[in-house]
Every structure is written in structure tokens, then in C-alpha cells.
Amino acid sequence: MASQTSSRRQFLKSAAITAGAAAAVGFPAPARAQRPKLVYWCYQFLKGSDDARAEFAREWAKKNNVDLQLTMVPWKEFMPKITAAIEAKATPDIVESGGVELRARGQLLDVTDVYKKAEKAEGGWIGPSSKIMVEPDGRVHTILYGLQGFMTIARNDLLEKAGLKPPPATWVELLQWAKKAQQPPRVFGIGQAISNQTDSQVWEDIMKSYGPRIADDKGKRVVLGDHKKEMWEFLDYFEDVWKSNVLPPGVVTWDNTMNNSTYQAGKVVFVFNPVTISLWLEANNPELLAKTGHYTYPKGPKGLVQPLTYASRSIMKYTKVPDVAKQFLLDSTAFDKMNKEMMHSQWAPVLKSYLDFDVWKKKPFMKGLVDMALKGEPQSWPDVFNDAWREQSTNCTVSRMLQRLVVDNWSRDKAFAETIDVLNKIYTKYA
Amino acid sequence: MGLLAPTVAILLGLILYPFFYAIWLAFSDKTIGNPGQFVGFRNFAYVIAWPQFSAAVTNTVVFTVCAVAIKFVLGMAVALVLNQQIRGRNFFRAFLLLPWVMPAFVVYLVWRWLYDPLAGLINYALMDLGIIGGPIAFLSDRSTAMASVIVAHAWRNFPFYAISFLAGMQTISQELYDSAQVDGASRVQQFRHITLPSLYHIIGVVLLLTTIQTANAFEPVYLLTGGGPSDATMVYTMLVYVMGMVNLRLGEAAAVATLFLPLLIGGVLIVTIMLQRKANA
Known part of the structure; x- marks a missing residue:
């Protein structure tokens, strides 16, 4: 039986190889230091939908080597919290509510490029989605992922x-x-x-x-x-x-x-x-x-008035990682991701490819949402959705x-x- | 002078800066995310002309006066009972604090359910006892809404009065009562001439603190009625919330709060002066 003892030189050599190999596989410390940090405020309303969006965000962050800080913010508290965050100059990178309101206050980053990429990838926007997103000058500051209406x-x-x-x-x-x-x-x-x-x-x-x-x-x-x-x-x-x-x-x-x-x-x-x-x-x-x-809705003497609100993601203009945030917004609109998420959500479709979602076949009670998305008008219609209308509404x-x-x-x-x-x-x- | 620096810094940073900043906001057109420009008295003119403002003034006064009065009477009565040698006194003293230690959110949601015209316990009980023929919408009728909010608020907050008064009563020497009894003083006379004068300082502090707290109460109205029906329970804190947090108009919200400041300070001064005079008499 051969001897198992090693010389001191051999021990040092093998120790050096082991340490080198470990470092080459992980590089944890330097890699972690360079990971971009993304702060995401997620709209909390319906547990199934909230969980699905949060899970996607975590998986996406892992896959893209992003340090994600996710906060679930109850729907009713969203505007007061973002208001306080803006005043305190401690805003998140991405917010999931108040797109139009924050846009009106000049708080959002231009995401027209994301709008165009999603439009191309998913066959175009449907219903009143474009009317809600595109501003008179053609720019876009918030990306819809669902329509919602009474x-x-x-x-x-x-x-x-x-x-x-x-x-x-x-x-x-x-x-x-x-x-x-x-x-x-x-x-x-x-x-x-x-x-x-x-x-x-x-x-x-x-x-x-x-x-x-x-x-x-x-x-x-x-x-x-x-x-x-x-x-x-x-x-x-x-x-x-x-x-x-x-x-x-x-x-x-x-x-x-x-x-x-x-x-x-x-x-x-x-x-x-x-x-x-x-x-x-x-x-x-x-x-x-x-x-x-x-x-x-039923019709009135002057016809159908079926207003639609929306769910959207926006990037705060103060973000230090605009490209990462934009990529997140775009990936969030992808068919497969949304197809899975819509099984647990309350949204009507915003992109043409979404009309093929499984949910419309598997849950008949959800089919009314497609009809509503196609017939509906932006919230406030025939009035203009602006700060004045919003204030009289709230x-x-x-x-x-x-x-x-x-x-x-x-x-x-x-x-x-x-x-x-x-x-x-x-x-x-x-x- | 150097020793005073931390105190001065804390005073400036935590009290004076926010106070004067809020007043400055009232004179600006500040909205969320925008620095705001000086607009003089424009916000004040706007909010005074706002339909809910006059209702907010009246309702805040009614709510504060009635709630403080109910809490005072209830707190004093309970303190007098718990100051007696009764069985299970310590248990009752601890039990008394229950409404006060419960989160306000839970308390008012429970009261909302109690008042509910379709599923509420109060309506069930009154109908079962044959006192009423149909359900009463306590929170939705102009004639009962404010009273219902006051009752819920008083129930939650009277323990503070009771405990404070009880603590004061325990410092009064038993000998005073014994000699009054020997002189033939009735229970009411003992209360009027011994208990009450001995409690003046405590009453003063309690009334001072709770008048401010009651006038600034927000949760009962927000959780029970939202200021409605119509503007029947619209108090100034609710109006500030709607203007600032719902409509995002910070300048207007600050103007409402600033306009109420003299009212609050005046109320507090009146209470303090009255009690001071009584104590010195």
C-alpha cells in the first residue's frame, strides 16, 4: 500500500490550487460589488397577482445579476408613500402605480423606446392603451401592463x-x-x-x-x-x-x-x-x-361610457440605473411572463398577443375583460384626463x-x- | 452656552423647522415633487371658500367639545368606582386599559361593524328587543353620524382619563374624607369639596393634552365615515388629508392646518386659564 503522506511543498501546492479554483468559480466579493441595485415598489392589491409579480421580479433579478430591493406597497398607500419619498429624495427606481399622476408632475423617465419595443414584440397595443400612454408630443413615460375597469x-x-x-x-x-x-x-x-x-x-x-x-x-x-x-x-x-x-x-x-x-x-x-x-x-x-x-356597463341615452383605468410601471427620473430599469419594464411585458401572471390577475389585455392568453379559455368569467378592453375608453372620457379632472374625481x-x-x-x-x-x-x- | 447647543439643535431641527416649514407651505403653491412658489394668501382664500371648510370648522368644534366632555365624565365616573374597595379591583383596573391599548385601526373597524345596518350587532340587538322596527344606518344618517363617531372615539380614549384621575385620587389623604364624614358631608359634597379640588392640576394636564389630541383625531372619521355622509363628519384633519394626500395639493392642505392653529391654541389657552383660576381660587 502506497504511503498517503505528503511533503510540505506538495501540501502548499495543493492548497494554492484549491484556493485558486474556489476563487475562479465564485468571485463573489468583486462581482457582488458591481451588481446594479434596483429598488422596485410593487403595487399590493390581490395576493395571487402580487405574488406572481414579486416572484417574476426576484427571478429576473437573479438571472440578470441585479440586487433587487422589492417593497410591496398597499394600493391605498401608494400615492402618500411615493409623495413622501419624492419629498424626502429617497425614491425607488420603478413604481407600479400613479403613472399618469407622476408623469404630470415631471417625475418620470422617458420610456418611449420601451413602448416601441413592446409594441413590435407583441403585435401592437390594443384598446385605449396607446391613448393613455402616448402624450401629445409623442413621448411615453409609463408602460401599461393591464387595463382595469368597473x-x-x-x-x-x-x-x-x-x-x-x-x-x-x-x-x-x-x-x-x-x-x-x-x-x-x-x-x-x-x-x-x-x-x-x-x-x-x-x-x-x-x-x-x-x-x-x-x-x-x-x-x-x-x-x-x-x-x-x-x-x-x-x-x-x-x-x-x-x-x-x-x-x-x-x-x-x-x-x-x-x-x-x-x-x-x-x-x-x-x-x-x-x-x-x-x-x-x-x-x-x-x-x-x-x-x-x-x-x-349598460348604455345610457347617449350610448356606452365604459371607462378604463390601468396598471403600469414607470421609472422615476432620479434612477441611477435607467438601462436596467428599462430592461425590467420591457421583460415584464413579455408574452410568457404575462400569460402566467394573468392566471392570477385582474387585468384586461393591453397588447395584441395577450388576446391568446390561456386565462380567457380556462376562466370563462374573465372573458368579459377582453370585451371591456376593446370597447372601453380611457378613464375620464369624454373629458381629458388631466390634473384638474383627476382632482375633481378624487x-x-x-x-x-x-x-x-x-x-x-x-x-x-x-x-x-x-x-x-x-x-x-x-x-x-x-x- | 456650549452646553445648550444640543438642546437648541434638537429644538430647531425637530420642532421649529417642521413648524415653520408647514407655515411656509401654506403660502406656496407647492405640489408633490415641485418646490413651489410664494403665492401670498391665495391658498387661504381658496380653502375658506371651499364648501367643506365651514363644515370642517363646525364639526371639529362639535367633535372636540362633545368627545372631551364624554371622556371626562366617563373617566371620572369609572375612576371613582375603581377607587373604592371593591372585589377584583386590580383586575378591573387592568381591564379598563383594554380599549386604549388596542390599535385604533382595529377599534374603529370593530365599531364600524357594530354600527352596520345589515350585519351590525347594535341593529340586531335593538331589533330583537323590539326597540326599532328596521335597521338604523347610524353612520350614514346626518342626524346620527357625528354622534356615532364621537361615541366610538370616546369609548377608545376614556381609559386615559380614568387612569389619570384614579392615580390622582390615590394621593388624596383618607383623613380628609374621614373628617368630612364626621362633619356630616354627603358623598356628593365630599366629591365636590375634596376630590375635585385635589384633582385640579391633573384635570388641567389631562384636558390640555386630550383637547389637542381630540381636535387632531383622524382615524375615527377616516375609518368610520370618510367625512360623510355628505360633509356631516368632515373634520379639519380629514380635510387636510383629502387636500394633501388625495388631491396632492400640499399648499392648500397646509393652509387648512394653519387656519386651525389659532383655534387650537385659543382652545388650549381657555382650558389652561380656566383651570389655573380654579386652582388659585
């Missing part, structure tokens, strides 16, 4: 039991059906807030389908006062809804979750909400989901007018005059 979500079983075949074609028909199908106090007809929360925006959408609009085509001058006749028609409709007792008690202080929870508890026939309600039902109450229909101006009528018992003229005054105050600031 749909008519209906208890098909109760409607059919009442001899009705959904969906209702007009808002008037919807009210009649709600009255016919409801069984108060167990089930009410329409679960819609008339409060100081943004879900009350539905009333502005209904109002617009009756003809009134807020400002002129330039989005500068308030023209609501020119639409008094149509406004009175809308208010006739609203008062019919109020007096018909189809609204559950308490809608004038509902927050943005109450329509969801009331529908999920089986207590209303109709609600207007993104498809998130149904994603919750899919996991928690599939029996109720099977009885639920998903449709675009101020819930139309809903406040309706509350003046039914909570404070004001006359229509007085409530309408106050609304025009408020709108003028807001629009004058931005003129």
Missing part, C-alpha cells in the same frame, strides 16, 4: 329566477331588473356607494352616458353648466334609484370595500367593480361565482352633488350650482 357584476341566478335574461341593455333597464330581482332586506338590488370614496366614480360614468360632461375638449374650461337638461334627466334617474329602495342602507358612507363584501356575502343583485370580486369568489365561494355574470365631486340631494335635502339647482362652483375652482387652478 364591470357590471350580476347575480344571474336571481335575474333568471325573476324571468330576466342578463345583461340589462340600459341603466333604466338595470334599475327595473334590480327592483324585480331583489328580496330586501336579505338581498338588495344595487350595491353601489354614493359616498366620498372613489368607487362612487360610477355615478360620474352613468351621468356621462346621459350626456353631461365636465370640461371642454381641451380639458380647460368647465362646461357642465351647458348640460343642465341632460343633467336633470340623469338626476331623474338617480332619484328613481334612490327612491326605489334598491340600494342597501348605508351606501352614503360606504368605503371602497363595501360593494365587494356585500356582493361576496350574497346580499346584492348588481354591483359595479373590477373583476377582483370574482377572483375572490373563485378561491372562496365558487358556487356564487358560478351564479355570477360579468358584463360591460374629490368625488359628482357623488358629493348626489349626497347634497339625498343626505342634505338640497334642491337640484342649489346642488348643481355648488358642483359647478367647485369644478370651476379646481379647473381654474390648472388653466
Whole structure:
């Protein structure tokens, strides 16, 4: 048996080879020092979707040797947090909310090149996506990855039991059906807030389908006062809804979750909400989901007004890694990634290739989103989405007018005059 | 002088700078991400003419006065009970703090559920007892909304009053009560002439702190009503939030807060002077 002992020279030689080999394989320290750092604020709203996006981001960072710092920010806190971050000069590189608002404040990096590359790779943008992204000068500062809109979500079983075949074609028909199908106090007809929360925006959408609009085509001058006749028609409709007792008690202080929870508890026939309600039902109450229909809004006397909001990613202009961030935005729009993510998300498609996603075949209740994306218009339409419109919207101006009528018992003229005054105050600031 | 430097630095950095910066904001057109220009009194004129501003002034005064009064009466009553030799006194003293140590968010969500017209416990109980025929939308009716918010807020915060008063009562010598009893003083007279005067300084501090805290309360309104229905519960903190954080108009939000500053300082001065006079009398 040969001796296993080594000389001192051999030991030093083998030790040197081992150390050299280890260094050649890893180079951990210097490589880590050069890794770009990317701070990503991810919109937190629906767990399945949130997890899918976070998982993609982590895998992408690993693959691209990027040091990712991911923060999940609850939807409702996004703007206050980014506001504070801007003021504190401690902004993330990528944000997943408030694209249009931050663009208006000059906080975002130009990503027109990303827009064009995604357009080419995925066969073009669809629906109102381009209208939302492309600014008058042709530049783009935020990249959409999903459209979202309030749909008519209906208890098909109760409607059919009442001899009705959904969906209702007009808002008037919807009210009649709600009255016919409801069984108060167990089930009410329409679960819609008339409060100081943004879900009350539905009333502005209904109002617009009756003809009134807020400002002129330039989005500068308030023209609501020119639409008094149509406004009175809308208010006739609203008062019919109020007096018909189809609204559950308490809608004038509902927050943005109450329509969801009331529908999920089986207590209303109709609600207007993104498809998130149904994603919750899919996991928690599939029996109720099977009885639920998903449709675009009904039409008003002046046609369909189906506004769409959006989900987008933007790069803050302060980023130190613009190329890395742009690559992330582009890779985030890729078909395979989005096909997987959409199985857990609430978004309507924004790119042509997305029309082939598995989700539209595997989850029939999601198909309404495609129809909505193709028929919808940018949020605020026919008004211009600008800072003034946004402020009157977050101020819930139309809903406040309706509350003046039914909570404070004001006359229509007085409530309408106050609304025009408020709108003028807001629009004058931005003129 | 050198020894004072850290104190001066802390005072300047943590108190004076934010205070004067907020006042400067009120005179600027500052929006998020933009430095803002001096605009004189424009923001003040704007917010004073804003429809919810006058409601915010009235509601803030009503909310503050009513909530402080309820908390005071409730806190004093509970302190008097817990100052007696009753069985399980220590348990009750600890139990008393429960509403106060619970996170405000949880407390107000529970109250929202209690008030709910469709699933709330209060409506169920009142209907079961035959007191009401149909559900009451406590938070959604102009006539009940503010009272409902005040009750929820008072429930959460009265333990601070009770514990503070109780601590004060325990420093009062038993001999005072014994000699008053010998002189034939009733319980009410003992309370009026011994307990209350002995607590003046504590009452002063508690009222001072909690008047400021109550006037600046935000969570109860935000979580229960969002300022509604219409503007029935719109208090100034809610208006500041809407203007600053929702509408992103920091200058206007700061103007609202600045306009309320004299009101708050005035209220605090009145409370302090009244109590000082009483204590010196």
C-alpha cells in the first residue's frame, strides 16, 4: 500500500490550487460589488397577482445579476408613500402605480423606446392603451401592463329566477331588473356607494352616458353648466334609484370595500367593480361565482361610457440605473411572463398577443375583460384626463352633488350650482 | 452656552423647522415633487371658500367639545368606582386599559361593524328587543353620524382619563374624607369639596393634552365615515388629508392646518386659564 503522506511543498501546492479554483468559480466579493441595485415598489392589491409579480421580479433579478430591493406597497398607500419619498429624495427606481399622476408632475423617465419595443414584440397595443400612454408630443413615460375597469357584476341566478335574461341593455333597464330581482332586506338590488370614496366614480360614468360632461375638449374650461337638461334627466334617474329602495342602507358612507363584501356575502343583485370580486369568489365561494355574470356597463341615452383605468410601471427620473430599469419594464411585458401572471390577475389585455392568453379559455368569467378592453375608453372620457379632472374625481365631486340631494335635502339647482362652483375652482387652478 | 447647543439643535431641527416649514407651505403653491412658489394668501382664500371648510370648522368644534366632555365624565365616573374597595379591583383596573391599548385601526373597524345596518350587532340587538322596527344606518344618517363617531372615539380614549384621575385620587389623604364624614358631608359634597379640588392640576394636564389630541383625531372619521355622509363628519384633519394626500395639493392642505392653529391654541389657552383660576381660587 502506497504511503498517503505528503511533503510540505506538495501540501502548499495543493492548497494554492484549491484556493485558486474556489476563487475562479465564485468571485463573489468583486462581482457582488458591481451588481446594479434596483429598488422596485410593487403595487399590493390581490395576493395571487402580487405574488406572481414579486416572484417574476426576484427571478429576473437573479438571472440578470441585479440586487433587487422589492417593497410591496398597499394600493391605498401608494400615492402618500411615493409623495413622501419624492419629498424626502429617497425614491425607488420603478413604481407600479400613479403613472399618469407622476408623469404630470415631471417625475418620470422617458420610456418611449420601451413602448416601441413592446409594441413590435407583441403585435401592437390594443384598446385605449396607446391613448393613455402616448402624450401629445409623442413621448411615453409609463408602460401599461393591464387595463382595469368597473364591470357590471350580476347575480344571474336571481335575474333568471325573476324571468330576466342578463345583461340589462340600459341603466333604466338595470334599475327595473334590480327592483324585480331583489328580496330586501336579505338581498338588495344595487350595491353601489354614493359616498366620498372613489368607487362612487360610477355615478360620474352613468351621468356621462346621459350626456353631461365636465370640461371642454381641451380639458380647460368647465362646461357642465351647458348640460343642465341632460343633467336633470340623469338626476331623474338617480332619484328613481334612490327612491326605489334598491340600494342597501348605508351606501352614503360606504368605503371602497363595501360593494365587494356585500356582493361576496350574497346580499346584492348588481354591483359595479373590477373583476377582483370574482377572483375572490373563485378561491372562496365558487358556487356564487358560478351564479355570477360579468358584463360591460349598460348604455345610457347617449350610448356606452365604459371607462378604463390601468396598471403600469414607470421609472422615476432620479434612477441611477435607467438601462436596467428599462430592461425590467420591457421583460415584464413579455408574452410568457404575462400569460402566467394573468392566471392570477385582474387585468384586461393591453397588447395584441395577450388576446391568446390561456386565462380567457380556462376562466370563462374573465372573458368579459377582453370585451371591456376593446370597447372601453380611457378613464375620464369624454373629458381629458388631466390634473384638474383627476382632482375633481378624487374629490368625488359628482357623488358629493348626489349626497347634497339625498343626505342634505338640497334642491337640484342649489346642488348643481355648488358642483359647478367647485369644478370651476379646481379647473381654474390648472388653466 | 456650549452646553445648550444640543438642546437648541434638537429644538430647531425637530420642532421649529417642521413648524415653520408647514407655515411656509401654506403660502406656496407647492405640489408633490415641485418646490413651489410664494403665492401670498391665495391658498387661504381658496380653502375658506371651499364648501367643506365651514363644515370642517363646525364639526371639529362639535367633535372636540362633545368627545372631551364624554371622556371626562366617563373617566371620572369609572375612576371613582375603581377607587373604592371593591372585589377584583386590580383586575378591573387592568381591564379598563383594554380599549386604549388596542390599535385604533382595529377599534374603529370593530365599531364600524357594530354600527352596520345589515350585519351590525347594535341593529340586531335593538331589533330583537323590539326597540326599532328596521335597521338604523347610524353612520350614514346626518342626524346620527357625528354622534356615532364621537361615541366610538370616546369609548377608545376614556381609559386615559380614568387612569389619570384614579392615580390622582390615590394621593388624596383618607383623613380628609374621614373628617368630612364626621362633619356630616354627603358623598356628593365630599366629591365636590375634596376630590375635585385635589384633582385640579391633573384635570388641567389631562384636558390640555386630550383637547389637542381630540381636535387632531383622524382615524375615527377616516375609518368610520370618510367625512360623510355628505360633509356631516368632515373634520379639519380629514380635510387636510383629502387636500394633501388625495388631491396632492400640499399648499392648500397646509393652509387648512394653519387656519386651525389659532383655534387650537385659543382652545388650549381657555382650558389652561380656566383651570389655573380654579386652582388659585
